[in-house]
Amino acid sequence: MKQQYGIKDIAKMLNISVSTVSRALRDAYDVNPETRKKVLELTEKLNFKPNKNAAALASGSTKNIGVVIPFITNYYFSTVISGIQEEAYKQGYNIILFVTNDDLDREKTLLRNIATTSLDGLLISISSNSDTQDHFEQLMEEGVPMVFFDRVPHHIHVSKIMQSDFDGAFMATSHLIDNGYKKIAHIAGPKELNFTQERMNGYLAALENANLPRNDDYIIFSGFSQANGYTDTVTLLSLPEKPDAIFAVNDRKAVGSIQALKANHVQVGLEFGVIGFTNDPIATVIEPNLTTVEEPAFEIGKQSCSLLIKHIKNKNHEPHDILLPGKLVIRQSVKLSQDS
Amino acid sequence: MKQQYGIKDIAKMLNISVSTVSRALRDAYDVNPETRKKVLELTEKLNFKPNKNAAALASGSTKNIGVVIPFITNYYFSTVISGIQEEAYKQGYNIILFVTNDDLDREKTLLRNIATTSLDGLLISISSNSDTQDHFEQLMEEGVPMVFFDRVPHHIHVSKIMQSDFDGAFMATSHLIDNGYKKIAHIAGPKELNFTQERMNGYLAALENANLPRNDDYIIFSGFSQANGYTDTVTLLSLPEKPDAIFAVNDRKAVGSIQALKANHVQVGLEFGVIGFTNDPIATVIEPNLTTVEEPAFEIGKQSCSLLIKHIKNKNHEPHDILLPGKLVIRQSVKLSQDS
Numbered sequence: 022m023k024q025q026y027g028i029k030d031i032a033k034m035l036n037i038s039v040s041t042v043s044r045a046l047r048d049a050y051d052v053n054p055e056t057r058k059k060v061l062e063l064t065e066k067l068n069f070k071p072n073k074n075a076a077a078l079a080s081g082s083t084k085n086i087g088v089v090i091p092f093i094t095n096y097y098f099s100t101v102i103s104g105i106q107e108e109a110y111k112q113g114y115n116i117i118l119f120v121t122n123d124d125l126d127r128e129k130t131l132l133r134n135i136a137t138t139s140l141d142g143l144l145i146s147i148s149s150n151s152d153t154q155d156h157f158e159q160l161m162e163e164g165v166p167m168v169f170f171d172r173v174p175h176h177i178h179v180s181k182i183m184q185s186d187f188d189g190a191f192m193a194t195s196h197l198i199d200n201g202y203k204k205i206a207h208i209a210g211p212k213e214l215n216f217t218q219e220r221m222n223g224y225l226a227a228l229e230n231a232n233l234p235r236n237d238d239y240i241i242f243s244g245f246s247q248a249n250g251y252t253d254t255v256t257l258l259s260l261p262e263k264p265d266a267i268f269a270v271n272d273r274k275a276v277g278s279i280q281a282l283k284a285n286h287v288q289v290g291l292e293f294g295v296i297g298f299t300n301d302p303i304a305t306v307i308e309p310n311l312t313t314v315e316e317p318a319f320e321i322g323k324q325s326c327s328l329l330i331k332h333i334k335n336k337n338h339e340p341h342d343i344l345l346p347g348k349l350v351i352r353q354s355v356k357l358s359q360d361s
Numbered sequence: 362m363k364q365q366y367g368i369k370d371i372a373k374m375l376n377i378s379v380s381t382v383s384r385a386l387r388d389a390y391d392v393n394p395e396t397r398k399k400v401l402e403l404t405e406k407l408n409f410k411p412n413k414n415a416a417a418l419a420s421g422s423t424k425n426i427g428v429v430i431p432f433i434t435n436y437y438f439s440t441v442i443s444g445i446q447e448e449a450y451k452q453g454y455n456i457i458l459f460v461t462n463d464d465l466d467r468e469k470t471l472l473r474n475i476a477t478t479s480l481d482g483l484l485i486s487i488s489s490n491s492d493t494q495d496h497f498e499q500l501m502e503e504g505v506p507m508v509f510f511d512r513v514p515h516h517i518h519v520s521k522i523m524q525s526d527f528d529g530a531f532m533a534t535s536h537l538i539d540n541g542y543k544k545i546a547h548i549a550g551p552k553e554l555n556f557t558q559e560r561m562n563g564y565l566a567a568l569e570n571a572n573l574p575r576n577d578d579y580i581i582f583s584g585f586s587q588a589n590g591y592t593d594t595v596t597l598l599s600l601p602e603k604p605d606a607i608f609a610v611n612d613r614k615a616v617g618s619i620q621a622l623k624a625n626h627v628q629v630g631l632e633f634g635v636i637g638f639t640n641d642p643i644a645t646v647i648e649p650n651l652t653t654v655e656e657p658a659f660e661i662g663k664q665s666c667s668l669l670i671k672h673i674k675n676k677n678h679e680p681h682d683i684l685l686p687g688k689l690v691i692r693q694s695v696k697l698s699q700d701s
Contacts, residue, residue, distance in 0.1 A: 046474060061473075068499075085457070094443050099434040106433070106460045110467075117425070117457045120446045127450075133401075134386060159408075247642070276646055302587075306616055306646045 026069050035059055082141055086114050086329060089131065089145040091123035091172070096301040097271075097318050098146070101170065104322020105144060112330055114141070123148045132156045141333045142166035144325050147174060149211045166332035170325040175215055180332065180340045182325045186216045189314040189347035190223025191230075193268050193296045196312070196349060198231045200358045202266035202294045206239035208253040208278060210270045217242070220270055220298065239264055250277025258285055266294035266355070272301040275311055279354065294355040298347070309353035317345045366407050375399055422481055426454050426669060429471065429485040431463035431512070436641040437611075437658050438486070441510065444662020445484060452670055454481070463488045472496045482506035482673045484665050487514060489551045506672035510665040515555055520672065520680045522665045526556045529654040529687035530563025531570075533608050533636045536652070536689060538571045540698045542606035542634045546579035548593040548618060550610045557582070560610055560638065579604055590617025598625055606634035606695070612641040615651055619694065634695040638687075649693035657685045 028046075032039045037056060045052045045060035063069075086109055092098050102118075109116050117140065121128040128148045133156065135143075143165060145157070154174045161167065161179065173181040197205050207224045210217035221240065228235055238260055243249040250269055254277065257264055269275035275297030279289050287293045290309040297304065300315035324343060332338045351357070368386075372379045377396060385392045385400035426449055432438050442458075449456050457480065461468040468488045473496065475483075483505060485497070494514045501507065501519060513521040537545050547564045550557035561580065568575055578600055583589045590609060594617065597604055609615035615637030619629050627633045630649040637644065640655035664683060672678045691697070 065473075068503075093433065093446075094436065094439040096434065099439045102458075103434050103460070106458065110460075110471075115457050115459070117455050118442075118446065119455070120443070120450075131450075133405075163408075303643055303646050306643050308648055 026067050083139055084114050085117050085140050087117045087140045087143045089119045091121050091148050100318035101322040104319040105326045108323045108326035121148045129156050142329045145169050146172045168325050168329040182343045184316045184347050185344045186219035187223040190220040191227045192349050193314050194224045194227035197266045197294050204264040205266045206257050206264035208269050208274050209242045212242045247273045247277035250274030251281045254278040254281035269297050272297035272299040272304050276307045290353045290356050312352045312355040313350050314347040315350050424454050425457050425480050427457045427480045427483045429459045431461050431488050440658035441662040444659040445666045448663045448666035461488045469496050482669045485509050486512045508665050508669040510661055522683045524656045524687050525684045526559035527563040530560040531567045532689050533654050534564045534567035537606045537634050544604040545606045546597050546604035548609050548614050549582045552582045587613045587617035590614030591621045594618040594621035609637050612637035612639040612644050616647045630693050630696050652692045652695040653690050654687040655690050
């Protein structure tokens with residue numbers, strides 16, 4: 022389309038540097054407010070828009086960050102994206118969204134077609150069935166800056182940001198133990214995911230720490246949905262020796278679990294404890310309200326984005342592993358014992 | 362980065378047209394599967410990536426669609442984005458996300474800085490306090506293809522896709538009336554939003570249709586949150602003549618309303634009816650489960666994206682207004698009278 026004035030013309034007219042004009046247009050924090058006002062008034066008058074494609078070819082920078090995620094319609098991921106978006110906006114980047122539908126084939130197709138020349142870097146959370154890592158290693162070899170978050174690959178030397186799944190699961194399970202529950206089941210996610218393993222390990226460590234035996238009948242791997250939580254719980258209730266509490270890998274499964282228990286006339290929070298992991302808003306809607314471990318989802322998004330931008334600006338920035346702590350949120354689905 | 366082969370080289374080596382290579386790389390549906398396989402094998406061997414910036418400058422097409430939305434952490438908007446994403450993926454477009462946080466200033470800043478040269482078009486849902494439309498008209502004059510969805514501006518001649526708010530609200534209110542409720546309140550959204558008005562008009566039309574009087578004390582405008590639903594309901598319960606039912610502008614407000622009623626020992630679904638609008642997953646978690654009108658959120662996303670691509674491909678494509686119907690979902694928060 023018609024592009025009559027360039028950024029250089031604006032700079033010349035106002036007698037300031039090109040970089041100041043550029044920073045003013047980006048709303049960068051280190052521009053004199055008055056200067057910014059002048060730039061904005063002039064660009065508005067001239068109806069000037071920076072041509073980002075031309076700028077990208079010239080500078081090698083596109084100001085676009087690609088975000089590859091399994092879903093957006095769940096609370097956790099949409100909150101992470103909010104955090105990413107907030108940081109990206111602050112630093113003048115746009116985010117381009119790639120949704121894999123938690124499907125390895127689509128993940129591969131998307132990554133194969135990602136034109137890395139139109140992106141400065143990638144934030145990635147892998148799909149549940151992502152057993153191979155070739156498609157990531159390929160991009161790494163090309164020197165594409167990358168940060169993985171939440172669902173991360175095991176064996177690649179690259180920056181990763183996660184909540185501390187082990188600690189959170191240990192905390193959740195210990196909260197059940199401290200309040201007198203002894204036969205604690207764990208309804209887990211898909212076995213091959215790293216964070217499923219980490220949460221199970223935290224659960225097992227808490228049992229061991231309290232000298233409680235491990236019972237493999239009490240560990241069920243399945244999907245992440247409310248429906249999965251329901252059916253897993255029905256399975257547990259059909260055991261000859263029923264559990265007296267459940268630690269669910271996420272809040273949606275915990276909600277399904279509470280619904281199954283209520284359908285089977287088990288009094289949740291009195292005779293049976295349920296604890297989740299996420300702190301999804303549904304935790305305050307289900308009755309009894311769900312005791313859970315809060316994930317720092319917004320913070321994970323913010324820090325992932327901020328770390329990626331460091332990698333973009335300095336290609337020699339060393340990969341980091343960052344673990345953010347969770348927080349126990351006590352509500353009514355776990356009965357508190359007198360002495361705790 | 363290193364870019365040794367171009368799309369023309371690939372085409373020459375395989376003795377096919379450049380456009381076939383391009384379509385094969387995009388996974389377009391009209392490419393012979395065998396040809397696509399050959400193209401993918403060769404591009405993999407050569408480690409070829411299309412340079413999208415160069416391609417964009419050459420063709421004037423970027424294959425990027427900008428999506429401007431108030432939020433992503435709510436069920437409705439994240440579902441709309443899923444629908445957009447699904448259609449965009451199918452047609453070989455990427456989506457770039459701009460989140461306004463429902464704030465007019467940020468909306469304006471974002472739109473002012475949007476480099477329309479790096480986008481083929483825009484999908485927009487406006488912020489609640491978007492009283493001016495200049496920033497949209499500006500982009501329209503530049504010839505940027507645009508489709509508005511859900512929250513749309515009143516007076517611009519441009520394509521708009523919405524659920525039928527009037528019909529849905531009429532349906533919801535009539536469902537209460539048909540089941541014997543007579544003093545029906547409406548807890549609404551912010552007054553200046555078009556769809557707030559439409560839903561209120563549907564509510565008023567249903568009252569009029571049943572010869573029930575309008576009572577302005579029974580209409581409360583506030584925000585969209587669960588907390589807003591709670592406080593609006595507390596206000597209604599303090600009236601000398603209390604209502605016997607509430608039609609809430611969305612499910613989150615309806616959930617807050619049910620919580621307020623329960624806190625005040627009012628039996629929801631028996632002595633007091635509550636109906637929502639959305640069909641958010643929390644509708645099946647709150648007790649009693651929420652009767653509501655389901656919004657076609659995924660479909661709105663899909664159709665908005667598909668319509669935008671028509672505008673992109675044909676600059677003379679006439680603007681359309683599309684209204685998608687909602688659907689009554691009967692659960693337990695409205696008691697069904699014997700004869701209905």
